[in-house]
Amino acid sequence: MLRLHVLGPFEAHSQGNRVALGGPQQRAVLAMLVVARGSVVPAERITDRLWRDGDRDRHMASLHPLVSKLRRVLEPGRPPRSPSQLILSAPPGYLLRLPGDSVDAWRFETAVRRAPGAAPEDAWRLLTEALEWWHGPAYSEWPDHDWAADEAARLDELRLMARELLLRAGLESGRAMEVVPSAELLVREAPLREEAWRLLALALWAGGRQSEALAAVRRARAVLVKSVGLAPGLPLVELEQSILRGEREALRQALALPRGGPGPAVALHGGPPDAPAPATPSRDVPDVPRPPRTPARPRPTPSRPAGDETLYGRTAELRLLREAAQGAARRGAVVMVAGEAGSGKSTLLDHFGHALRADGWTVVTGRCPEHEGAPAAWAWVEALGELARLAPPAAVGPLAPLLHPGDHGEPPPPRTPPRAASRCTRRSGHGWPQRPPRRRSPSSWTICTGRTPRR
Structure with missing residues (x-):
């Protein structure tokens, strides 16, 4: 069975043996078809991307031999003059027909899509395996080509999402201390991802390192303010307040959030997924204030104890x-x-x-x-x-x-x-x-x- 690898060096394997894909132009044609994922790629678009000089008529004659060579390389046992089963001619161009598990990027995307609905242990195993399929930047042979760079950026974002989902699955399956080093590495590589910071702080807090968890949230604030001039979003702010008040129930809620449910920020509200969030006066102000025309409903009363034993340092x-x-x-x-x-x-x-x-x-x-x-x-x-x-x-x-x-x-x-x-x-x-x-x-x-x- 043919296997294509784009998460790192662009390679093909068949029956356990590496397939020689030919020169740069042949490899680029195959990569374009992989990016399209079973959709037709117009021949004119392929020639424009390969030669970039605008002379389509001259280059159309050169495209067909490239496709023929690819067909012979990928299907060495195909009888002469018989139609290809992998690279099909379909007006106005070509398409690649392969099973969904034949390309590592396709398998990876499927795994990331399945993980949020899986049980924590299953999600942990699924994402751990999927992230091991990466051996370098995706489509790294074509860094200066928009068609490859755009797809590589999309896959990089999916990879970051997968790493966050893995951290979350680790927390929910009781691997808090195992998660901390991976979370620390992620926030260093992607310092503007607030969810990564939140998961790092949760992992530290779950591991009994409350002061370090609070320090992680404040590191996140410093990075965001310095880099983009913005304060952290509500999930991080609520987590910081929960840590300061020692609300372990908020931690338990975050770690027990059902798979496939709403985002992690809802868990910090301390209620079911469809429960309204508590009022936050500093953020819940309308753009144009106006007096109520009907009797207002009573403001929600905080659910924490009336005493000051859960408010630390004040x-x-x-x-x-x-x-x-x-x-x-x-x-x-x-x-x-x-x-x-x-x-x-x-x-x-x-x-x-x-x-x-x-x-x-x-x-x-x-x-x-x-x-x-x-x-x-x-x-x-x-x-x-x-x-x-x-x-x-x-x-x-x-x-x-x-x-x-x-x-x-x-x-x-x-x-x-x-x-x-x-x-x-x-x-x-x-x-x-x-x-x-x-x-x-x-x-x-x-x-x-x-x-x-x-x-």
Whole structure:
């Protein structure tokens, strides 16, 4: 049976023996037919790629002898004048007819497609074998030809996907420490692939190396910021928060994600594949903020414990916030939490807000979208509007412009400036722990109200 190899040196084998494919032009014709994978390649396209001088008529006469030689080489036992069973003439050109397992690139693509639906052990064996078929860059004889370079780039991407799928299968089959060296190599070779970084951090965390897992996520952030000026995506951000909080359940969810299910980011949400993701104030801000026209559904409450035992490294900050809340119950208070993007401000305030809710406080949030179309003092409109829905006031007084901003598409700027609103609310005895705008993401103000905790 004829076997063709393109994942490395371009070679052909038949009955265990290497087949001499002839000169560069014959080899290129066969490679073009392999790239087409059973589809017809027009003869004119082949001549344009082989000679590149635009003289099709002259070169068409040279193409037919090349094809005839290839047929004799690949089918040495074929009787004279009998039709070829491998390279078929099909107007307007030629096609290659081979079984799907005759070309290593075709087998590799099939393996990558099957792996996500296989059991972890089966996927591990399948991908380990498939990656061993690579012996160098694909179609390496034609690096300067677009037809080969495009296919080689596609196969390289499939190879990276296969390596990530192998890491994931290794994690799900209990090979965390075996996965770490391969994951480390992958992030060095492809440093912009966030999924590779995520799998490296998961492998380290599963192996009991929590501090190294956190360091891997932060290495990923540094690489992305330095290389392309972007912060990590949501899956890495959520993983970092889970590591900081010591949420081993998030790790178990990630490692037990069913094969063929949704992407790994869903596993970090801690719910079933069709469960909604938890709210993330810093990323879930609409482009043009507008007040709700119908009563809003209650905001989802974080599912983590109310105490601070799962938030590592923030004991001092939580103590200061609790002291401010105690003071706010008597005379009002303002607390500013500042820091670089990604330093954990949202996590800290989300955790603190949950603790306040558990103690009977009412917690509302106002956001400040960072774009020119954001209305003035919109954080007050959002926060006070939610507070009015939770505890309707008997009389709103000077806060009416904030609680009823208008009936048009975009809310008008409130007639009461923020300073006046602050005076009004301070007179009512409410306290506001506050978070300032973030530099690279929409800002949030967390406003906690209640003269005394409700028991």
